[in-house]
Amino acid sequence: MTAVTSPPRTAPPAPAARRRRWADRRHVPVLVTLALLVGMYGTGVANYENFSDTQVLLNVFVDNAFLLVVAAGMTFVILTGGIDLSVGAVVALTTVVAATLLHAGWPAAVVLPLVLLMGTVLGLGMGAVIHYFKVEPFIATLAGMFLARGLSLLINRNSIPITDPFWTAMAQKRIRFAPGIFISTSVVIALVVVLVAAYVLAYTRFGRTVYAIGGNADSALLMGLPVGRTRIAVYTVSGFCSSLGGVLLSFYMLSGYSLHAQGMELDAIAAVVIGGVLLTGGSGYLFGTVLGVLLLGLIQTIITFQGTLSSWWTKIVIGILLFGFIVLQRLVTRRAR
């Protein structure tokens, strides 16, 4: 990878025209996603009655708040050039552990931090294995996936309902803007996570190191950046986001089930890629990931509105979009080189 893909804050001062050209190129994938999102929304409004209701758009957030959080964590990992296959399994494990402990009568105030800590520690462990033992991220997180999914199956193979008052309150609480227009608390939590993550990536030393590692890990090391610490931290962040996503999913479903969130790692990766983050790392924005999640959610909504289309069209459309965006990325990076 060339150094062209460094984040905006570290770019040396350049003539205005030149800087604008670089900036444009980096923004192309995000802008394409945005255009696609707007176009798709427009198609929906034009074709289906009631599609223009504000609540339809808000429901995309409500139904995908957990994916938004998970994808935010995944963005950090992919920006360093890594990958985290364990997220879906960690989400499932979180819901199972939370439901089991709540069922056993533990107070929510204890369960909540405990499950968040569990995901974070799992992420920390995977990061440590990847860094210290030079195990490939793909394999280390694959092991994490087997481990988390296996653990949740071991704890309980059946779906466990959650009846805890705090959980049901969180599930039912609606923040209303106008009659019939509302969001859930999960959306608020997800948006806070996204804002914090975007700030960290754009304005902190940690964020810059993440981009630098993805650009070229060897150069980053030679520059004296804390590559090892950052790499471990990135998987820790992803682990935390996965368990938080699990908590949000358990708010949404009000149950813990070992088969929850199957294949979610691929949804998260797809969202990040469609959002324009380079899979080789080093380039992309969290805002793109948010757009990617919204695009996936909007496809689902349109398919629901269409009624005659089956849900498996979602997968085919996501596949086609992935293909389009990856080829686009390829063209953009090739020109940058």
Next chain:
Amino acid sequence: MTALTRHRLFWPAAVLVVLLVSNVFFAPRFFSITVHDGHLYGSLIDVLRSSTPLVLVALGMTVVIATGGIDLSVGSVMAIAGAVACLMIGDLPNQDSIGGVLLAVAAAIGLAVVLGLWNGVLVSVIGIQPIIATLILMVAGRGIAQLLTSGQIINVSSPPFRVIGAGYFLALPVSVLIVAAVVAIAVMLTRRSALGVLVEAVGASPTASRLAGIRARGLTIMAYVFAAVCAAVAGLIFSSNVASADSNAAGNLIELDAILAVVIGGTALTGGRFSLAGSVLGAVLISALDITTYTIGIPAETTLLFKAVVVVVLCLSQSAAFRAVVLRRRRTAGAPA
């Protein structure tokens, strides 16, 4: 003796033997093989039979990994192959017709060649990272399989088709014979000709091999086509065995098991060196693990936990950094802390 323990297949083979022997404690008749109606019956035969799809998929995966790639789409290709074959057989006026079944099998394999070409072209011509290029078909492929079968499980009652997965020939299961033939052909092609060396050269360094006059592009495409064909045959065996096409269950998560088998077999994920025998052994080991947990009476799903432990142990033992840490510990163990 040390030469034996140093052989890279020693540890996987030892684990396999331990696993099989441990079964005797729970099922005393585990090693007995009986002849019934001129067919061989017994738990060992069952282990072999149930491992056939995984062995095939792992075989194709090995060649792809040898070129420095990875193929996540094998499970979806399995589902598509089974769906196509069952769909065509279901449309036959007479399901006993051998010609019709052969045509269906040929169509499934022909489609797999096309899918393999798609993967190969994305990777080697367009230059997309293998994990992402095949992610597209993994996501969209299962959608396509569901589209073909309209989301239903398609049952067929065709005796000639049933032979592929459940039939016997010369007292041996046909599926085992098919796999043995494919393994033999693959070993002949890669070890008795220069093909294997060329594939390893491409995996070790695509640029250097191209400069040396190797047609890296064609070899890479060939590897993906081989993997897809192997997956298609595995899909045919799977759907023949259950006499139906189930687009959700066929090949679900098999890509991860296959990668695991390849890693157990001693093939490095970085490419450039591969062991077909190792992958076959790895695949049989994973199937034996599934059967062992079943005979011991542990719920089948918890095999995931065992797999996680196996992956972790294997990866750590293959990691030079980990060995260095452990060996240093052992050397200084006697010294005061």
